[in-house]
Amino acid sequence: xxxxxxxxxxxxxxxxxxxxxxxxxxxxxxxxxxxxxxxxxxxxxxxxxxxxxxxxxxxxxxxxxxxxxxxxxxxxxxxxxxxxxxxxxxxxxxxxxxxxxxxxxxxxxxxxxxxxxxxxxxxxxxxxxxxxxxxxxxxxxxxxxxxxxxxxxxxxxxxxxxxxxxxxxxxxxxxxxxxxxxxxxxxxxxxxxxxxxxxxxx
Amino acid sequence: xxxxxxxxxxxxxxxxxxxxxxxxxxxxxxxxxxxxxxxxxxxxxxxxxxxxxxxxxxxxxxxxxxxxxxxxxxxxxxxxxxxxxxxxxxxxxxxxxxxxxxxxxxxxxxxxxxxxxxxxxxxxxxxxxxxxxxxxxxxxxxxxxxxxxxxxxxxxxxxxxxxxxxxxxxxxxxxxxxxxxx
Numbered sequence: 198x199x200x201x202x203x204x205x206x207x208x209x210x211x212x213x214x215x216x217x218x219x220x221x222x223x224x225x226x227x228x229x230x231x232x233x234x235x236x237x238x239x240x241x242x243x244x245x246x247x248x249x250x251x252x253x254x255x256x257x258x259x260x261x262x263x264x265x266x267x268x269x270x271x272x273x274x275x276x277x278x279x280x281x282x283x284x285x286x287x288x289x290x291x292x293x294x295x296x297x298x299x300x301x302x303x304x305x306x307x308x309x310x311x312x313x314x315x316x317x318x319x320x321x322x323x324x325x326x327x328x329x330x331x332x333x334x335x336x337x338x339x340x341x342x343x344x345x346x347x348x349x350x351x352x353x354x355x356x357x358x359x360x361x362x363x364x365x366x367x368x369x370x371x372x373x374x375x376x377x378x379x380x381x382x383x384x385x386x387x388x389x390x391x392x393x394x395x396x397x398x399x
Numbered sequence: 400x401x402x403x404x405x406x407x408x409x410x411x412x413x414x415x416x417x418x419x420x421x422x423x424x425x426x427x428x429x430x431x432x433x434x435x436x437x438x439x440x441x442x443x444x445x446x447x448x449x450x451x452x453x454x455x456x457x458x459x460x461x462x463x464x465x466x467x468x469x470x471x472x473x474x475x476x477x478x479x480x481x482x483x484x485x486x487x488x489x490x491x492x493x494x495x496x497x498x499x500x501x502x503x504x505x506x507x508x509x510x511x512x513x514x515x516x517x518x519x520x521x522x523x524x525x526x527x528x529x530x531x532x533x534x535x536x537x538x539x540x541x542x543x544x545x546x547x548x549x550x551x552x553x554x555x556x557x558x559x560x561x562x563x564x565x566x567x568x569x570x571x572x573x574x575x576x577x578x579x580x581x
Contacts (some may be wrong), residue, residue, distance in 0.1 A: 209556050212534050213541070243563065250516030251535040254435070257517075261430035265444055266422055270415075276452075362578045 201377055204230070208240055215244040332376040334360065334382065334398040337369045343391035355382045370398060403467030411458035418455060425468055426451075428537055429475050435532055436479050436525070446482060450475040465546050469539065472547045476529075483525070519569040527562035530555060 207227055213219045214227050231237050335357075339348060352358060352371070361370030373382055379397070388397035400408075403424055411418035429450060434443040453474045461470055520528065533539045533547060544554045 209559070210541075212559060216535060216538055218534070218538055219538055246512050246516045247520070247531065247566070248535055249513030250520050251531075253513050253517040253522060255431065255536055258431050258434055259440060261426055261447065262440075262444060264425070265447050266419070268444075269422070269448050269455075272448055272452050273455050276456075329412075341518075 204234065204237065207237060211237070212244050212247070215241060215248050220349050333373050333379045335371045335373065335379075335386065336394070336396050336398045337371050337386060337392060338367050338394040339369065340391050341367075347391050351386070352389065355385055357382070361395055400463055401466070404461075404463050407454075407458050407461045407467055407470070408463070410455060412460065417452075421454070421467065422451060425471055428468060429471055431536060432472055432532065433475055433479050435536065436483060436529075442482060446475065446478050449478050453478070456466055466543065468537075469543045472533070472537070472539075474548070476547055515570065515573065515575050516566075519566050519573065519575075521570050523562060523565055527558055527565055530558045531562050534559075 198237075207214075207230060210219060210227075214224060217224070219227075231241065279391065354375055355371075355373060356375065357371045357373040359369050360372040362368050371386075373379065386392050400458065404422060406421040406424075408415045410421065426447070430443060430447055433446045433450070436439075437443050437446065450471065454471055457474070461467075512559075520531065523531070530544055533544045534541075539547070541552055541555045544555050548555070550558075
């Protein structure tokens with residue numbers, strides 16, 4: 198290591214050297230270098246004065262009162278008393294503990310029935326509450342591999358909605374708002390590559 | 400694991416005697432540490448109580464990676480800094496012109512370098528002073544200082560450098576002949 202870098206390192210740890218907080222080996226090395234390095238000597242002189250300044254500050258500081266410890270104990274005991282009260286209330290009152298167990302048991306039963314009643318299945322694209330809006334209905338059979346995204350796109354295009362189905366035969370009933378466009382819409386449906394059948398409903 | 404660290408382990412199991420012994424070992428250092436920041440007996444006492452209450456409550460969290468005193472200083476520092484944020488205690492002290500006049504009178508009479516230095520140290524910003532406090536008052540290593548202040552080791556070294564520069568500036572402003580120190 199270059200000597201100049203070593204000097205810089207020593208400069209950094211001079212406060213520790215001044216307080217004798219470094220190992221003997223290092224301290225001896227520093228002592229040796231200090232003899233020939235006046236800049237380091239000046240630096241050390243500064244930190245020695247800082248040390249003396251702190252001795253002065255330390256001697257001026259008041260001693261802690263002997264009342265502090267009993268106050269700490271009172272605080273700790275106060276906290277523990279509160280905690281004990283809570284714990285005692287829970288553990289020593291049988292009716293509370295029993296009530297708590299019953300409550301947990303009820304929660305488990307409610308959860309059990311709730312899970313049992315969950316409907317597992319799928320939702321269709323059909324809806325039943327728009328019959329009044331529709332003025333014309335068309336029976337439609339989609340291809341088996343028709344994607345939901347494509348069906349939605351097609352329904353948007355014709356401004357229609359599925360109002361019935363799917364039935365066992367795979368039939369859907371599509372309602373459209375604008376009766377006047379029925380032929381045009383039928384054409385669109387028939388030309389679509391996801392439609393097997395599109396016929397006016399009776 | 401040293402004796403004080405063992406005491407904390409015992410405290411974590413609710414051993415009050417261990418707590419009393421740890422208090423006896425550490426209370427003077429912790430009090431000095433707190434008081435040097437707040438400079439107020441009542442506040443220092445309140446912070447002592449809070450600090451040791453936290454020691455009792457947090458003993459289970461002590462992992463034994465640092466000295467017991469370093470760990471307690473960390474707790475004390477957090478509480479003290481929170482308190483300082485509420486009120487600038489050191490500022491109060493420094494703006495007390497009456498006491499400063501008296502200090503200056505004694506200063507000319509005694510004419511001691513360490514006295515000038517102690518005055519300058521009290522005027523250091525907290526950020527710089529707390530590093531020097533921990534080294535010169537509490538004899539902690541840079542690594543321990545870094546742990547307490549929760550800063551990297553290099554930041555400790557940088558703060559020492561700037562603390563020195565700041566001290567020189569303060570001493571110059573005080574009209575102190577620099578030959579007295581450098």
